[in-house]
Amino acid sequence: MKSLFWIFLCCFISIANAQDAFKGKGDKKYQIGTSLQDNGLGLMGTFDIGISNKFSVGAYSSYIFILNKDLNADFQDRFSFKARVNLHLAPMMRNYNFDLYPGLNIGLKNVGAHLGARYLISEKTGVFFEASLPITKFNTNELTPEETLNNQPILNLGVTFDISYLWH
Numbered sequence: 775m776k777s778l779f780w781i782f783l784c785c786f787i788s789i790a791n792a793q794d795a796f797k798g799k800g801d802k803k804y805q806i807g808t809s810l811q812d813n814g815l816g817l818m819g820t821f822d823i824g825i826s827n828k829f830s831v832g833a834y835s836s837y838i839f840i841l842n843k844d845l846n847a848d849f850q851d852r853f854s855f856k857a858r859v860n861l862h863l864a865p866m867m868r869n870y871n872f873d874l875y876p877g878l879n880i881g882l883k884n885v886g887a888h889l890g891a892r893y894l895i896s897e898k899t900g901v902f903f904e905a906s907l908p909i910t911k912f913n914t915n916e917l918t919p920e921e922t923l924n925n926q927p928i929l930n931l932g933v934t935f936d937i938s939y940l941w942h
Contacts, residue, residue, distance in 0.1 A: 794864075794870050794894070794936075795864050795870060795871055795872055795873035795892050795893065795894050795900065796824065796830070796862040796864045796865065796873045796875070797824060797936075797938065798824050798826065798827035798828075798865065799824050799825060799826055799827060800823075800824055800938060801822075801823070801824030801830065801936075801938055802821075802822070802823050802824070802936070802937045802938045802940070802941075803820075803821070803822045803830075803892070803934055803935065803936055803937070803938075804819070804820070804821050804934070804935045804937050805819060805820045805821075805822075805892075805902050805904075805930075805932060805933065805934045805935070806818070806819045806932050806933060806935075807819075807902065807930050807931050807932015807933060808930065808931055808932055809836045809838065809928055809929075809930050810928065810929040810930070810931075811838075811923065811924070811926055811927070811928045811929070812922065812926055812927075813841060813842040813845055813919055813922070813923065814838035814840065814841050814842070814845075814847075814852075814923050815838065815839065815840040816836050816837050816838035816839050816840070816852070817836065817837055817839060818834065818835065818836035818837075818930050818932075819834075819835055819836070820832055820833065820834045820835075820858070820904075821833050822858070822860060824862075827865055828861060828862055828865060828866075829859065829860065829861060829862070830859070830860045830862060830875075831857070831858065831859050831860075832857075832858050832859075832860070833855070833856065833857055833858065834854070834855070834856040834857075834858055834879060834881070835853075835854065835855045835856075836853075836854045836924060836928075836930075837852055837853050837854075838851075838852040838923050838924065839852075841923075842919075844919070845919055845920055845923075846920065847920040847923055848920075851920040851921060851923050851924075852923060852924075853882075853924070854881055854882060854883065854924035855881060855882055856879040856880060856881030856882075856886070857879065857880055857881070858877050858878065858879040858880075858888070859877055859878055859879075860875040860876070860877035860890070861875060861876055861877060862874075862875045863875065863876075871893055871894050871900075872891070872892070872893050872894075873891065873892050873893075874889075874890075874891050875889075875890050875891070875892075876888070876889050876890075877889075877890070879906070881924075883908070883911065883912055883913070883924060883925040884908035884909070884910060884911045884912060884925055885908070885909050885910050886906050886907055886908045886909050887906065887907060887909055888904055888905065888906035888907075889904070889905050889906075890902060890903065890904035890905075890930075891903050891904075892934045894934070894936070897936070898935060898936045898937075898939070899933065899934070899935055899936070900933070900934045900935075900936075901931075901932070901933060901934065902930075902931065902932060902933070902934045903929075903930070903931045904929070904930040904931070905927070905928070905929050905930075906927070906928050906930070907926075907927040907928070908925055908926065908927075911925055913925075
C-alpha cells in the first residue's frame with residue numbers, strides 16, 4: 775500500500791509538472807546554440823511557429839566563426855539561412871516534456887532534411903539537439919572546402935526557449 779502511494783504521488787507530480795515541448799497552433803520556440811560541422815564551428819538560431827497540432831514552420835540561420843586554419847572563407851561561405859517545416863511527434867508520443875521533430879528545409883545552398891529533439895526543463899526553457907544534412911545541393915560542381923561550409927551534415931545543440939507567452 776505504501777509503495778502504491780509513492781507511485782501515485784510520483785505520477786501526480788510528473789503530470790502536474792509536465793511542460794509542453796510543442797503546444798500546437800500558436801506555439802513559438804526560439805533556439806540558440808552551437809553549429810558543429812567539418813572545418814567549422816559557429817553560432818546558430820531557429821525560430822518556429824506552430825501552424826497546427828503537429829506542424830510548425832520557421833527559419834534557421836547560422837554563421838561560422840571558427841574555421842580550420844587552412845580555410846579562407848568569406849561571408850557567403852560562412853552564412854546560412856533556411857526556411858523550414860517540422861512534423862512534431864510529441865502529441866503522438868504523449869511525452870509532453872520531450873519533442874522529436876523531423877523536418878525539411880530549403881536554404882541558400884541546398885534542400886535538406888533535419889531531425890531534432892528538444893527537452894523542456896522548465897515551463898520556458900530547455901535543451902535541444904538537431905542533425906541536418908543536404909538532400910540536394912544547388913551547386914553541382916566540385917565544391918571547395920570553403921563552399922562545403924553549411925552545405926554538409928551539421929550537428930546543432932543548445933538552449934530552447936518557449937516564447938509563446940510574449941504575444942498571442
